[in-house]
Each structure stands twice: as C-alpha cells, then as structure tokens.
Amino acid sequence: MISLPIQLxxxxxxxxxxxxxxxxxxxxxxxxxxxxxxxxxxxxTRMEELFPNQEIQQSNALTTGLGTNSFPGATxxxxxxxxxxxxxxxxxxxxxxxxxxxxxxVALGFEPFDGVLGSDLMLEYNAxxxxxxxxxxxxxxxx
Numbered sequence: 296m297i298s299l300p301i302q303l304x305x306x307x308x309x310x311x312x313x314x315x316x317x318x319x320x321x322x323x324x325x326x327x328x329x330x331x332x333x334x335x336x337x338x339x340t341r342m343e344e345l346f347p348n349q350e351i352q353q354s355n356a357l358t359t360g361l362g363t364n365s366f367p368g369a370t371x372x373x374x375x376x377x378x379x380x381x382x383x384x385x386x387x388x389x390x391x392x393x394x395x396x397x398x399x400x401v402a403l404g405f406e407p408f409d410g411v412l413g414s415d416l417m418l419e420y421n422a423x424x425x426x427x428x429x430x431x432x433x434x435x436x437x438x
Contacts, residue, residue: 296432296433296434296435297378297379297380297381297432297433297435298379298430298431298432298433299315299316299317299378299379299430299431300315300429300430300431301313301314301315301328301424301429301430301431302314302315302316302429303426303429304405306403307403312327312328313327313328313329313424313431314326314327314328314408315328315378315412315431317376317377317378317412318375318376318377319337319345319346319373319375319376319377319409320346320373320374320375322345322346324337324341324345324409324410325406325407325408325409326408326409326410326411326412327408327410327411327412328411328412328417328424328431329411329412329413329414330414330417330424331414332411332412332413332414333413333414333415334388334389334413334414334415335376335386335388335389335410335411335412335413335415335416336388336389336390336391336393336410336411336413337371337373337388337389337390337391337409337410337411338390338391338392338393338394338397338407338408338409338410339351339369339390339391339392339393340392340393340394341393341397341407341408341409341410342371342390342409342410345409349371349373350371350372351369351370351371351390352369352370352371353369368389368390368391369389369390369391370387370388370389370390371387371388371390372385372386372387372388373385373386373387373388378412378416378431378433379433381420381433381435383416388410393408393410393411420433420434420435421433421434421435422434
C-alpha cells in the first residue's frame with residue numbers, strides 16, 4: 296500500500312475539501328482530491344507557469360462541470376506524476392481554465408491549487424480516503 300497525507304481544508308462553516316501535494320515532473324504541485332471529477336485536470340494558467348515548454352493540445356470536445364457550462368478543453372501529457380511513492384509516467388491530463396475556482400480559494404484565504412486529482416486515477420490505483428487518519432491510500436504494491 297502506498298499512502299500520502301491529505302490536508303483537510305475547512306470551507307466556511309460546513310464544507311471540507313481535500314488537498315494533496317504531489318510532484319509533476321520535478322515541480323511540486325497542489326491537487327484537490329475530487330471523487331466527483333471523472334478525470335485528472337490541471338489548471339491552464341498554472342500549467343503554463345509551471346511547465347512553460349509543455350505541449351498543450353486543444354480539443355474540439357466540450358467539457359462540463361466545475362460549476363460552469365460546457366467549455367472547450369485541452370489535453371497534455373505529463374512526463375510523470377508522483378503521488379507519494381506512486382509514480383505514473385506519461386500521464387494524459389485535461390487542461391482547463393480553473394481560474395474561477397482558484398479565485399474562490401484565494402478569497403477564502405487558501406493558496407491557489409494546480410489541479411484536480413480525479414476518479415480516473417483513484418479508480419485505476421484503487422484509492423481509499425481515510426478521513427480519520429487524513430491519508431490517501433493506493434492499494435497497490437510499492438514500485
């Protein structure tokens with residue numbers, strides 16, 4: 296089993312969001328854990344700042360969710376994403392404008408985040424969220 300700590304972020308009086316720190320390539324990134332997100336997503340602005348040479352492919356497919364109507368998305372392939380001791384190479388991710396969500400986080404006093412860890416990876420790596428221990432577990436053998 297591979298585990299990494301999750302930060303419980305208290306949102307106003309009655310909400311909680313989960314955040315993990317990871318490494319994309321050699322850069323530290325902050326990812327919101329979202330079981331309702333079908334795919335792992337990186338914010339377009341943050342992606343361009345962190346990885347200025349990253350190739351981003353525009354997509355004709357429309358993406359929905361994240362509190363907005365349908366909007367055009369893009370994709371990129373991360374050379375690697377490390378979640379604790381779990382290393383995923385050549386990971387395709389969606390790239391979307393999450394500035395409206397980041398603006399809300401900043402207004403609540405939180406640091407901006409870089410992306411969203413979606414259910415695609417949580418399902419593939421058999422993730423388990425342990426709220427009591429504030430840990431995210433991946434039920435696979437360590438590599």
